[in-house]
Each structure stands twice: as structure tokens, then as C-alpha cells.
Amino acid sequence: MRLLHTMLRVGNLEKSLEFYCDVLGMKLLRQKDYPGGEFTLAFVGYGDEASHTVLELTHNWGTQAYDLGNGYGHIALGVEDIYATCAAIQAKGGNITRAPGPMKHGSTVIAFVEDPDGYKVELIQLGSRPGDRN
Template identity: 60%
Template sequence: MTDKIAPQSAASTEARPVGTRILHTMLRVFDLDRSIAFYTKAFGMALLRRTDFPGGRFTLAFVGYGAEEKDAVLELTHNWDQKEPYEIGTAYGHIAIAVPDAYRACEILEKNGARITRPAGPMKHGTRVIAFVEDPDGYKIELVQRD
């Protein structure tokens, strides 16, 4: 028997002091084209966007069932220099959560005992403001600033 937790009201500011919704879950993939084909053909997802980052030597592809603005999606990350397939467990990347202000979110999270592993600031090979936090088990959570 499991205990059920009543959901907090979406209107409550205490219910969501930092984030607004889950954006994506990131997986590292060895063969990007093969992974895109798998998720789009086998699962019927759509390729929503694909972006190369030559300076960082990686490509990001987002797949899902709906628009990123409304639905959680999968981020497939292909690191160009990866020589061997990833082991199960090492391919997991992070969960992403939309926040209105990544700097403020980090302040709130830090005051509540969260470990900030990458402070808020522009993405290394882009301009979007992001931050990374670890949950109690060490899993990464990306905060993505969205207006």
C-alpha cells in the first residue's frame, strides 16, 4: 500500500517557489541518427529541433509528442568525440525545469540546502541562461531560464 500525496495547487506560490514545469530529460546517445530514427519511427515522436555546437563538439536533438513550449520532451545529446557506446547509467544526463529567473532560483534553492553545481549564467556555447543543481542522490537538475 502506498501513501498518496495530495497535489498542491498550481496557483500557490509556495507550491512552486522555483520552477514552472519539467522541460526535458537528457540522454547521451552514441549514434544520433539511429536514436532519432528510433524515437521518431518506433515511438512516433517528432524531431522538434537539432542544433550543432561546433565549439563544444556536440549536437542536441529534441524529440517528443508535442511542442516544447507545452510538453516535456527528450533531449538526445551526441558528443562527437565519444569512441564507444555509453554504458547504461552513464548515458543519463539531467532533468530540466523551466524557471522565470535562474539567478533567483539558485538563491532560493541554495537557501533551502540545495547544492548548486553550476551557478546561473549563459550557456557555454550559447546564450540561454542555465544553472545546474544536484538532488540528494546526486542526480543533475538543469534550471533553464524561460520568459
């Protein structure tokens, strides 16, 4: 088995595509409207679906926002230079909600950014996690 994708429901597909593609550097892999069901699916990621796990953005037409609930955690992205990545995200208008630095009670260097719908995206400095090879 292999993890294929994670799905997020988004209120404004264009804003979400701008965030994930322009701010976080993902590529729009495919997008399709489903008029009968009144929704659009857009798949984004850092590589093709054949060999990478991707993110499915689902926009239900006529729905502008969702309650995030208290069960959702975050998406995590590994980055080479967390400080430069956060600076680049901020320069593109991204909202850093936790500045880069070691996590509480550990040495892993993390930061958090928020997408247009309020979903959290954790950035993890590659090589800073216990067991990472530098």
C-alpha cells in the same frame, strides 16, 4: 514550475532519431550542432516544447557508446493499446524486452522496449493504473 525535458547521451544520433521518431512516433522538434563543444543536441517529443515535456538527445562527437550505470531507470510512455503498440514497434525493428502484461504484484499493464543505446522505455497501458479514469 514545469518539467521541461529529460536528457540522454546517445552514441549514434541518427539511430536514436530513427528509434524515437520512426519507431516510437515522436517528432524531431529541433536539432543544432555546437562545433566549439563538439556535440549535437536534438529535441524530440509528442508536442511542442511550450506545452509538452520532451526528450533531449545529446551526441558528443567521437563518443560511440556510454556505460548506463545502475542508477538509471527508464522513460515511461502512456499508450492506448499496449498490445498493438508493441506489435507496431516490433514490426519496425524495435526490441521488446518485456512483453505486455500486468506488472508483478499489481494490475498495471506494462511492457519494455530498449533503444539503440540500451536505455529502457516503459510502455504503460492507459487506464490500467490504480486511480486512472477509464
